[in-house]
Amino acid sequence: MEEAPGGATAPEGFAACGIVCGVRGEGGRDLGLLYSESPCVSVGVYTRNAFEGAPLAVTREAVEAGAVRAVVANSGNANAATGAPGVEDARAMQESAARALGLGAREVAVASTGVIGERLPIERIRESIPEVAGGLSRDGSSFAEAILTTDTRTKEAAVRVPLGGGYVTVGGTAKGSGMIHPNMGTMLAFLTTDAAVDRDCLQETLARTVDFSFNRVTVDGDTSPSDMALLLANGAAGNEPLNADSSEYPAFVEAVEAVTKRLAREIARDGEGATKLVEATVEGARDEEQAAALAKAVVGSSLVKAAVAGEDANWGRVLVALGYSGAEFDPAGLTLYFGGVKVFEAGEPVAHDEKAANRALAGDEVEIRAVVGSRGASATAWGCDLTYEYVRINGSYRT
Incomplete structure (x- = not known):
């Protein structure tokens, strides 16, 4: 296993973009889009906070359908504790991104992070989605910036591992600085791989590696209503699909764990006000x-x-x-x-x-x-x- 440059766009077939939309009010990228050029197997884990953000209900439906291949995310507003109108806004984000990418709505996950209890400026987001979709590239740095709130730095990691006679890559982009004490996954974490993986196997991999990494981070003892970790596998590496009985499955798990642990350490390092x-x-x-x-x-x-x-x-x-x-x-x-x-x-x-x-x-x-x-x-x-x-x-x- 070796380190690879980049984050969620390091695996083959993934692209991303982040732009200034105005959700945060003053400057800074705050609307991002992550996209796979081909269909994905998708799994996720979510916050156990009773005040679950509206995007999580929408995302869970999409992930359970098993074919998410894009994520639209905003910072500056968590769209949490916003009731039925918040769910409508999350669906509007999902549908707008799906339309811009030529996908079905269930192929798009939604994530929001920021202030709790305020409605999203949904029209502003709708108007900006074509721009972010038009800027997709293999450079995922702008996407990593767009999901930050009080973070002082972006958080990306990727590794490359020999598998199936070739190589597969696992990448990840995360955000988190405050309200960090996960009881499932973490803040926002978007993990990708170009490996082909059986869905049950992929879910087991995410649950296992999250427990060894994101679930062992704490900044302030508070669990966010927005927490989610998603793992998308598009199979672009061309390997035979992995399952729990595959001889090379342990190497894949090790690669995912390496990425999640690196991201977990960076989240702790960047805790609000932290110096150590x-x-x-x-x-x-x-x-x-x-x-x-x-x-x-x-x-x-x-x-x-x-x-x-x-x-x-x-x-x-x-x-x-x-x-x-x-x-x-x-x-x-x-x-x-x-x-x-x-x-x-x-x-x-x-x-x-x-x-x-x-x-x-x-x-x-x-x-x-x-x-x-x-x-x-x-x-x-x-x-x-x-x-x-x-x-x-x-x-x-x-x-």
Whole structure:
């Protein structure tokens, strides 16, 4: 497996575009379109927030039909908590994009992200869709820009893997900076591949890789009503369709997981107001579920996040987070490290160089490792520090 340039348009047969439509009010691309030149097998996972955004109902219908080959997305307005009129607006986006691309409505997914509780400027979007459709190209950078809200950077990843006597590519483009604590997939993530894959196999692949990547990211503990992750496979690579019994299926799963993990790390790194990516790894747990619960508790703790921001190796805050995670482990068997500095072992503090421990928090990537026993399961979760800037951004998000 090797890294490839680009994101969702890296696989063969995919194109995208992003333009300024005016949804966000002032400047910046805010309307995007992702398109496959040939029919796709499509699967998705969605938020579990009870206030599900209107586009998700429309998208779920399309994905369940199994043949989505385009995604129309806007930023600046989430089209959530907007009632029946919001669903009508989402369908209008879907139908307008389908018409511009010469597709059926069920071949188009819809996504929106931004402010909750406001109607979309749907006429403005309708009028702009022909322009975005006319600008489709293999350069997906403008699409990656068009789905951003408070993000400070685009998030793209792609890998290439030998398969079926040739190569297949998996790519992805995502957005996410705040309201990040997924319980399904994440924020908005659009994954593509030119591999041919059986639909049930593709759904299993997405669910599995999302659990190991996007579901292990947290910025602020809030789950968005707009969260979705879609995976489209157009078969342009020409391989025999993969299924769960295919000898090359594990290599495909590994490629999808590599893309989702890279995107997950970038989402955590770009958390609102963040200056540091925090990676917590738990080893020696009873099983994967227990290890993941422990790691997520550490990166999700506001006190741990604040300590990282202040570069204060306050290991007691990590112990407390592990303790309330709900996972089963023996505290007397815990060993804890900040970077390479051991600070706690066998139920007691370890004499260590406190300045060295603080320095372990000083870079733009911080590693916290906990060994909770001698069993074989491990897991990693990603978060970020909590800074004053987070409060500034969210104290005036609408104004």
